[in-house]
Amino acid sequence: MSKGLRSSFGGPNRRAFLGGASLLLPSVALAQTQGAPRRQAPAEAGPPPVVFVHGNGDSSALWINNIWRFEANGYKRNQLFAIDFAYPNARSDDSKPQPFRSSSEDQMKELATFVAQVLKATRRRKVALVGSSRGGNAIRSFLKNGGGAEQVSHAVLCGTPNRGIVISETILPGSEFNGAFPFLKGLNAGADDLIPGVELMAIRSDRNDKYSQPDGRFVGAPGKPTGVGYDASELRGAKNVILEGLDHREVAFHKLAFAAMYEHITGKAPGSMFIAQEPRPVLNGKVTGIAEGAYTNVAASGAEVEIFEIDSRTGDRLSAVALHRKTTDEDGVWGPFIGRSDAYYEFVLYMPGQPTTHTYRSPFLRSSDVVHLRPQPFTKVDEGAGAVTIMSRPRGYFGVGRDKFTLDGKVPPGINDGVPGTSTGRLAFEASPARTVVAVFNNETVPTRTWPAKDGHIVVAEFLN
Structure with a gap:
C-alpha cells in the first residue's frame, strides 16, 4: 500500500x-x-x-x-x-x-x-x-x-x-x-x-x-x-x-x-486503525421489516430474537438453549445481550409472514447498539431449493481478482467481473442432512449450518468487513 x-x-x-x-x-x-x-x-x-x-x-x-x-x-x-x-x-x-x-x-x-x-x-x-x-x-x-x-x-x-x-x-x-x-x-x-x-x-x-x-x-x-x-x-x-x-x-x-x-x-491523522478488545461486549439493536418489497427502518414489534453461541469451525450450536431470547416491543429493540469478544454467534429472527432468518457473524470485539436485524426474503432463484445460504457484505462489494471470497469453497454465480457490482452471493443445498457451509472473505471466515427452506428457513453469513 x-x-x-x-x-x-x-x-x-x-x-x-x-x-x-x-x-x-x-x-x-x-x-x-x-x-x-x-x-x-x-x-x-x-x-x-x-x-x-x-x-x-x-x-x-x-x-x-x-x-x-x-x-x-x-x-x-x-x-x-x-x-x-x-x-x-x-x-x-x-x-x-x-x-x-x-x-x-x-x-x-x-x-x-x-x-x-x-x-x-x-x-x-x-x-x-x-x-x-x-x-x-x-x-x-x-x-x-x-x-x-x-x-x-x-x-x-x-x-x-x-x-x-x-x-x-x-x-x-x-x-x-x-x-x-x-x-x-x-x-x-x-x-x-x-x-x-x-x-x-x-x-x-x-x-x-x-x-x-x-x-x-x-x-x-x-x-x-x-x-x-x-x-x-x-x-x-x-x-x-x-x-x-x-x-x-x-x-x-x-x-x-x-x-x-x-x-x-x-485536523490530524488517526493514531491507530486497531481497536482494543472488550472481553464482555454489550450488543444491542433493533428489528426492522419489509413493506411492499422495500426495507424500512421502522421498528418491528412482536419479532422474536434468539442468540446461540456456535462452533467457530462448524457453525454447530454449542447448546440447545439460547443464550438470549426476547420478543420486541414497539421500539423494536432486541437486546441488550452481553457476549464474549472471542465467540461466534448465530442470530435467529422470527417475524410473522417472513422467513425465519439465521444470521451467522464473526466475533464482536467491542460493544455496539447498531446491531440491527432484518428478515431475509426468498427470491425466485430459490424456488425448489432444499436449503439456501447467502453470503452478504453490507459494507462493500465482491471484487473478482481483488478479493478472496468463497461460499462452500466456490464463487457463487451472479458475481460479476470488472467493476465490483454486488454485495451478495447465494447457493442452494439439499435439505438434509444438515451440514456446515463456510463463507470466506479475505481474512474473515464465517461458519454456518444449512436449514430447510421448505420450513421457511434461510441462512445469511454476514461479513463485518
Whole structure:
C-alpha cells in the first residue's frame, strides 16, 4: 500500500492506493441511533460530534466499523450518532409519492430534525456530517436548502453521486439520482459546490464505483452512455480524495475512508486503525421489516430474537438453549445481550409472514447498539431449493481478482467481473442432512449450518468487513 498522498482544494485529487493489504478485523463502539439521543452531555471543547448518514435502502448498522475506529482514536461514545431514515429507499420519481419510499425532501427534513436533537443532547453549536451514497444527497440538501450551514462545521460525502448516476431525459426519468432533473440540477447550480462556513470533502473511487460509470450497465441500460464519468462523485472546489481500487460502498466503510474522514474532521491523522478488545461486549439493536418489497427502518414489534453461541469451525450450536431470547416491543429493540469478544454467534429472527432468518457473524470485539436485524426474503432463484445460504457484505462489494471470497469453497454465480457490482452471493443445498457451509472473505471466515427452506428457513453469513 502506498503511503504517498496528495491533497488540495479544487486542485489535484488526494489519492490513496489499495494494494494487497487485507481488511482489518473490526471492533465496536457504541453509537447513538435514530430517536431522541439518550442523555444530555456537558458542553466541551474538541472536535465536533459526528452524525453518520446511511445510503439508499441501508441503516445505521453499516457504520459500525467507522464508529469503532472513531472511538479508538479518542471520540467518546456519546459524541457519535447514526441516523436511521424511516423509509431509506428513494422514490422512482422524486416528485411522485410512492408507498414506503422517501423523497429527497423527506430525507432532508428527517436529517434536520435529527441534527437538532444531537445538538441539544451534546450542547454543541455544530456537528460534522458523514454520508454514504444517497446520504450525501440528504447532507447537501440540508446544507443548501434546509439551513444546515449554520449547524454543520464539516461534511464528508462518500460515493455520493453529486453529478448524478445519469444525466439523461430517458434513463431513470425523474429520479433523485438523475442530474437532468430538478433535485440535482438545483444542488449543482452555480460555479462550485462550496457551502460558506462548512469544510467540505468528497471521497470517491478511481474507476470502481458502479454508480460513476460512463456506460449504463449498472442502471439497467448496458451500452448506453450515462452522461457522467468516473469523477461523478466529486465536489467542485472542495477537497476530493480518491481511494484507488475501492468500490461504491468501500469509499465510506473501508479503513482508508475512515482515515480520510477522521483527518478532515479533526485536523490530524488517526493514531491507530486497531481497536482494543472488550472481553464482555454489550450488543444491542433493533428489528426492522419489509413493506411492499422495500426495507424500512421502522421498528418491528412482536419479532422474536434468539442468540446461540456456535462452533467457530462448524457453525454447530454449542447448546440447545439460547443464550438470549426476547420478543420486541414497539421500539423494536432486541437486546441488550452481553457476549464474549472471542465467540461466534448465530442470530435467529422470527417475524410473522417472513422467513425465519439465521444470521451467522464473526466475533464482536467491542460493544455496539447498531446491531440491527432484518428478515431475509426468498427470491425466485430459490424456488425448489432444499436449503439456501447467502453470503452478504453490507459494507462493500465482491471484487473478482481483488478479493478472496468463497461460499462452500466456490464463487457463487451472479458475481460479476470488472467493476465490483454486488454485495451478495447465494447457493442452494439439499435439505438434509444438515451440514456446515463456510463463507470466506479475505481474512474473515464465517461458519454456518444449512436449514430447510421448505420450513421457511434461510441462512445469511454476514461479513463485518
